[in-house]
Amino acid sequence: MDRLLLRQDQSALLKVGLLCACLLLTFWIFRSVFAGSALLFDYATLKQNGFYFWAILVLCFLWAYIKRTEILAAARRGTDAKWLTLGIILVGASVGLLYFVATFSDSIPLTLFTIGFVVVAQFSLFFGPASKIPLMLLGLFGIAVGFPMLLESTAAAWFPRATAVLTVSTLQLFRLPVTLNGVTVTLNSLLGYDIVTKVDTRCAGSDSLAIFLAIFGLMLIDRKPQNKVLIGLLVFGVIGTYLQNFARLLLLFAAGYYYGGDTLWAVHDYASYILFPVWFLGFTVVYLKFTPKPESSSIERMASSESSPEL
Numbered sequence: 001m002d003r004l005l006l007r008q009d010q011s012a013l014l015k016v017g018l019l020c021a022c023l024l025l026t027f028w029i030f031r032s033v034f035a036g037s038a039l040l041f042d043y044a045t046l047k048q049n050g051f052y053f054w055a056i057l058v059l060c061f062l063w064a065y066i067k068r069t070e071i072l073a074a075a076r077r078g079t080d081a082k083w084l085t086l087g088i089i090l091v092g093a094s095v096g097l098l099y100f101v102a103t104f105s106d107s108i109p110l111t112l113f114t115i116g117f118v119v120v121a122q123f124s125l126f127f128g129p130a131s132k133i134p135l136m137l138l139g140l141f142g143i144a145v146g147f148p149m150l151l152e153s154t155a156a157a158w159f160p161r162a163t164a165v166l167t168v169s170t171l172q173l174f175r176l177p178v179t180l181n182g183v184t185v186t187l188n189s190l191l192g193y194d195i196v197t198k199v200d201t202r203c204a205g206s207d208s209l210a211i212f213l214a215i216f217g218l219m220l221i222d223r224k225p226q227n228k229v230l231i232g233l234l235v236f237g238v239i240g241t242y243l244q245n246f247a248r249l250l251l252l253f254a255a256g257y258y259y260g261g262d263t264l265w266a267v268h269d270y271a272s273y274i275l276f277p278v279w280f281l282g283f284t285v286v287y288l289k290f291t292p293k294p295e296s297s298s299i300e301r302m303a304s305s306e307s308s309p310e311l
Contacts, residue, residue: 012075012076015126015127016126018126019122019123019126022122023118023119023122026095026098026118026122027115027118030098030099030102032102033098033101033102033111033114033115052144052207052208052210052211053109053112053141053144053145055211056140056141056144056211056214056215057112057116057141059214059215059218060137060138060140060141060218063133063137063218063221064133064134064137067133067221070133071130071133071134072130074127074128074129074130074132075127075129075130077129078128079126079127079128079129080128083124083128083129083131084125084128086124087121087122087124087125087126087128087131088125090117090120090121090124090125091121091122091125093117093121094114094117094118094121094122095118097114097117098114098117098118101114109144109145110145112141112145113138113141113142113145113146116138116141117138117142120134120135120138133221136217136221137218139217140214140217140218141214143210143213143214143217144210144211144213144214145210147206147209147210147213148201148202148206148207148210151201151206151209152201152202152206159201159204159206160183160198160199160200160201160203160204161182161183161199162204163199163203163204163205163246163249164180164182164183164185164199164204165180166246167185167199167246167249167250167253168180168185170250171250171253171254176253176254176257177257178253178257183198183199183200184196184197184198185197185198185199185253187253187256187257187264188257189256189257189258189260189261190257190258191259191260193260193261195256195260195261195264197264199249203249203268204245205241205242205245205246207272208241208242208244208245208272208276209238209241209242211276212237212238212241212280213238215280216233216234216237219284219287223287223288223291223292224291225287225290225291225292229290229291232290233286233287233290236283236286237283240279240282240283241276241279244275244276244278244279245272245275247275248267248271248272248275251267251271252264252267252268252271255267
């Protein structure tokens with residue numbers, strides 16, 4: 001038994017070495033992808049793209065760490081032809097995406113997703129079934145990256161327009177001097193000047209919806225409710241996430257009316273980092289109430305291992 005375990009460890013070490021070599025070779029060939037890697041940590045760039053996808057990335061790493069026992073156990077079982085075929089397909093797709101990003105795209109979120117895709121694809125080639133959970137996490141990170149882009153391309157007209165109409169109508173009910181032209185909002189501040197801004201797709205809540213869907217998917221990996229309850233929780237979560245962003249819009253325009261443009265933009269930049277965690281904490285309580293309790297869920301292990309919540 002000891003010799004068998006030793007051989008398994010040597011095989012795993014060899015696979016890890018080959019994996020590292022393949023990754024280094026891949027990223028050396030496509031090193032142009034990292035030409036602007038300093039922008040990944042540039043505050044202005046992060047502020048422009050939003051910090052939410054970094055939060056999702058951290059949660060994915062945390063979930064992978066929590067599930068490390070299952071991943072390592074699957075890695076020891078080896079792989080088969082089905083997983084080998086899937087790994088080859090994923091590696092081909094990841095290299096194709098890496099070429100696209102290197103040639104045509106400068107999107108920071110897409111670059112991060114592509115790097116993760118390459119790593120997980122090559123990991124699946126060597127470790128087969130052990131990549132099941134990493135592939136799930138990569139898919140959820142892909143949702144966080146791709147959902148705002150998808151919503152912007154498919155609902156660029158009606159989504160921000162509907163949100164702008166709802167927001168301005170509500171503000172007018174409270175007698176605030178605000179008008180709407182398309183998605184352009186004009187607010188007459190008490191400080192004696194007009195504040196003009198546009199409600200685009202991201203301002204209407206695409207980022208909040210993306211992070212909700214990604215975290216909701218993480219919760220499903222660990223504790224999945226029955227189908228009827230699942231649909232109800234999803235609908236409740238999407239509506240609640242939209243409404244908390246709607247409350248953010250009301251708050252920022254009210255701040256602009258009373259305290260001016262600088263305050264409006266400060267609320268615009270930072271209010272969601274307060275409102276969304278508060279909302280999602282309430283949603284989590286509801287979610288746990290309506291889902292069956294496993295013997296030891298990752299949600300509870302994570303909560304017990306942290307002295308304070310991350311979000």
